[in-house]
Amino acid sequence: MAAASPALAEAVLHRGNSGEPTSLDPAHISINIEGFIIYDLLEGLTIFGPDGTIKPGAAEKWDVSEDGTVYTFHIRENAKWSDGSPLTAGDFVFAMQREEDPKTAAEYATLLYPIKNAEEVNTGKAPVDQLGVKAIDDKTLEITLKQSTPFFLQLMAHYTALPISKANYEKYGNDFVKPGNMLSNGAFTLQAHVPNDSLTTVKNDNYWDAANVKLDKVIFYPIEDDAAAIRRFEAGELDTVYNFSAEQLKRLREKYKDQVHVSPSLSTYYYTFDMTNPPYDDVKVRTALSMAVDRDFLTDEIFNGAYLPTYSMVPPGMEGYTLAKPDWADMSQIDREDKAVELLKEAGYGEGGKPLNLTIRYNTNTNHERVATAVADMWKTTLGVNVQLQNLDVASHYAYLKQGGKYDVARAGWAADYADPENFLYLLLSFNKTFNYSHYVNPKFDELMKKSYTQQDQAERMKTMNEAEQLVVNDQPIAPLMNQAELWMISSRVKGWQDNAVNDHRSKFLSLSE
Known part of the structure; x- marks a missing residue:
C-alpha cells in the first residue's frame, strides 16, 4: 500500500x-x-x-x-x-x-x-x-x-x-x-x-x-479560560494562544523560549467611571480612586514587567506626540495615597464621611481578575472603599458598556486601529455614543479635537491634541493604568x-x- x-x-x-x-x-x-x-x-x-x-x-x-x-x-x-x-x-x-x-x-x-x-x-x-x-x-x-x-x-x-x-x-x-x-x-x-x-x-x-x-x-477556538488554552497549547492542540495569564510568563519562557511572544503594542489598559452615576460625577472621587492605584505593582507583580505603568490615555510611540500627564503622576505612591484620602474626604467620603461602596466590572480573564482584585485591595486599604467584583464574558461585557448600561467602575482596553493619537482621544468625544463609556462631556475638549481635524501642520495638530488630552487627565473620566504588551504563544x-x-x-x- x-x-x-x-x-x-x-x-x-x-x-x-x-x-x-x-x-x-x-x-x-x-x-x-x-x-x-x-x-x-x-x-x-x-x-x-x-x-x-x-x-x-x-x-x-x-x-x-x-x-x-x-x-x-x-x-x-x-x-x-x-x-x-x-x-x-x-x-x-x-x-x-x-x-x-x-x-x-x-x-x-x-x-x-x-x-x-x-x-x-x-x-x-x-x-x-x-x-x-x-x-x-x-x-x-x-x-x-x-x-x-x-x-x-x-x-x-x-x-x-x-x-x-x-x-x-x-x-x-x-x-x-x-x-x-x-x-x-x-x-x-x-x-x-x-x-x-x-x-x-x-x-x-x-x-x-x-x-x-x-x-x-484555519480553526478559531473561543477559549476564555486562558489556563485551559495553555493546556491545549502544551498538548499540541493549539498552534497559537492569545492573551494568556502573565502569571505563567516565567514558566512558559523557561520551557518554550522563543515560542513566547511579548509584543509591545499601541494599546492602553484603563478603568472607566460612569459619570452619569453619582458620586462618579465628582472629579474629586474619580481622581482619588485613580491616584490610589499603584500602577507599578500591577505591572511588576501581575504582568511580570510585560506591561508598563501609564497616566495617559494615548500610549507612547506616536511620532511627534508628547503625552499629557496629571500633575500627581510624578509624586511618590505614598504621597499620592495621602492626597487621594484628602480628596475623597473633601467629596464627603471615607473616614468621618459616607461609606463608598462600588463594583468593578471586568471581562472574564485571569489577568483582568487579578488586576481587579489588586485594585479592590488598594482602594479598601488606602481609602476604606468597599469593593465588589463582577465579571461577564467579553462580548457581553463590552455590549453592556456600549449600550450605556449603568455601572460604577469598569475595565476597558483600547488597541490602536491606526498609529495616531486621535484614535485614542476620539473615544472621549461627547458625540461618540459607542465608545465613550464614561459619558464624558467637555465642550473645550470637543472643540480642541474639532480644531485638530482641520490642521494641516502636523506639529500644530499634535500640540492641539496634547492640549485636549491634558483636559482628560485633569478630569479623569477614565483612569489609564497600563500600556499593554500583547501576549502570544506561537x-x-x-x-x-x-x-x-x-x-x-x-x-x-x-x-x-x-
Whole structure:
C-alpha cells in the first residue's frame, strides 16, 4: 500500500482566540478577537502586512490628489468574491454607505468621519448617497475627504471599510454572515461556526493571491479560560494562544523560549467611571480612586514587567506626540495615597464621611481578575472603599458598556486601529455614543479635537491634541493604568509570524512546518 505524500496533508492552523465573536458583520464588531477572524474572511483596499505596515490589499495601487483630499483606488482586475463573481468598486460604496447609514447603527461609524459627509449621513442630516465615496467604474473607486487625513490609508485597512457583496446582501439581508451565505473576498471563507466551540474557515480558491496562501484551513477556538488554552497549547492542540495569564510568563519562557511572544503594542489598559452615576460625577472621587492605584505593582507583580505603568490615555510611540500627564503622576505612591484620602474626604467620603461602596466590572480573564482584585485591595486599604467584583464574558461585557448600561467602575482596553493619537482621544468625544463609556462631556475638549481635524501642520495638530488630552487627565473620566504588551504563544511549527505594534496577524501570511 502506497504511503500518502506529506505534501498532500491538509495544512490546518488551530488558533486560540480568547472569546466568542459578537458578530461577523463588519458593521457590528469592535474588539480584536473579532478582527482576527474578519481579516481572514474580508480584505480592504489596503491591509496591514506581517510587520504592521500598510500594503496594497484589494486595491493594487492608488493615486492621491495634490491637496490630499481625493484618493482614487484601482481595484485588482483578478479580485473576486468566493463565488467567482467580480469584486467591484460598487461593493465598497455599498458597504461604506451601509456603515454610515444611521439605520445600521454601526458601532464604529465615527471611524470613517474623515470621509466627506460621513458625519452628516451618520447623524441623519444628509442622505446616504451624499457620502464622498463613488464608483468611477467597476474597478475604480474615488473617495473624497473633508480634509487631508494623514492616517487615511490605515483607516482603509480597518473592518469599517471592508467590502460587502451588494448582490449577496440583497439576497440574505443581515443573515449574509452565516455559514453557507457569507461571501468572502479575503484569503479564507467561512465553512462552519459552532458558537462557544469553534469557527472554521477554509482557503478561498477565488482569492486574488490564492497561489501564495499556504494554509488549507484555519480553526478559531473561543477559549476564555486562558489556563485551559495553555493546556491545549502544551498538548499540541493549539498552534497559537492569545492573551494568556502573565502569571505563567516565567514558566512558559523557561520551557518554550522563543515560542513566547511579548509584543509591545499601541494599546492602553484603563478603568472607566460612569459619570452619569453619582458620586462618579465628582472629579474629586474619580481622581482619588485613580491616584490610589499603584500602577507599578500591577505591572511588576501581575504582568511580570510585560506591561508598563501609564497616566495617559494615548500610549507612547506616536511620532511627534508628547503625552499629557496629571500633575500627581510624578509624586511618590505614598504621597499620592495621602492626597487621594484628602480628596475623597473633601467629596464627603471615607473616614468621618459616607461609606463608598462600588463594583468593578471586568471581562472574564485571569489577568483582568487579578488586576481587579489588586485594585479592590488598594482602594479598601488606602481609602476604606468597599469593593465588589463582577465579571461577564467579553462580548457581553463590552455590549453592556456600549449600550450605556449603568455601572460604577469598569475595565476597558483600547488597541490602536491606526498609529495616531486621535484614535485614542476620539473615544472621549461627547458625540461618540459607542465608545465613550464614561459619558464624558467637555465642550473645550470637543472643540480642541474639532480644531485638530482641520490642521494641516502636523506639529500644530499634535500640540492641539496634547492640549485636549491634558483636559482628560485633569478630569479623569477614565483612569489609564497600563500600556499593554500583547501576549502570544506561537508554536515553533508556525512560520511567517511577526510581532507588530498594531497586533494584526493575518493567516494568509502564515504557514506550517511539521
